[in-house]
Amino acid sequence: MIAYQKEKVENAVCFFASKHKEYTGKNLYQTSLFKYLALFEFEYLKKHGRPPLGLKYLAMEKGPVPVDIYKERDHYKTSCAYFKKVDENKYVVISTAKPNMDYFSPSEMDEMIRLIKIYADEFVRTKTMSEATHHEIKAWRETYQKNPNGEIDFKLTFEKDFEKKESKDHSIAEESFLIYKAIEKAGSH
Helix, strand or coil: CCCCHHHHHHHHHHHHHHHHHHHHCCCEEHHHHHHHHHHHHHHHHHHHCCCCCCCCEEEECCEEEEHHHHHHCCCCECCCEEEEEEECCEEEEEECCCCCHHHCCHHHHHHHHHHHHHHCCCCCCHHHHHHHHHHHCHHHHHHHHHCCCCECCHHHHCCCCHHHCCHHHCCHHHHHHHHHHHHHHHHCC
C-alpha cells in the first residue's frame, strides 16, 4: 500500500489538469489525463522500482487506463479537481485549486514536471500521447497482446523472469520493485 495513496492520486490529477491548462490554455481531456498518469507511473517504476500512485490499469486499445478513475468519472470530485462531461463520451478535467505537492518526493515531482514539459503543448494531440504510451510502456504492450482490456501487472515493466535472477544481478529498480511487492503482500495479510 502506498502511503497517502488517495491524496497522492487526487493531487496528481489536480497537478496534471492545472499545469496542462496553464501551458496550453485548454482544459485537460480525460484521455490525456489517463496518459499522463500512466506515463508517470510506468516511467517512474522503470527508473525507481515502485509506482508512485499504485493505480490499477487496464490495457485498453488506446493505452493504459486507470480503471477506478475511469469508472468514477461521472462522479469524480475532489477538493481540487473534477470531471466535466462535454460530449457523449468526452470529459475534461477541471482543476479548482492548487495541488498539494507535499505528497510527492522530489524525484516524483521531477517526473511529473518532465511529462508536462513534453506533452503540455497546444500542438501535442491525444493521439501522440497514446502512441507514447504504446511505445514507452512495455507492460501495456505485453498485456494488450495477450489479454486486451486485461489488468496490467506492474512487474511486466521489467525483463521476463527477473525475479529468478540472483539478487546481485538485479538492477536497483528490480530490487526496489521486489521489496515494494513484498511489503505490499505483507500488508494484505
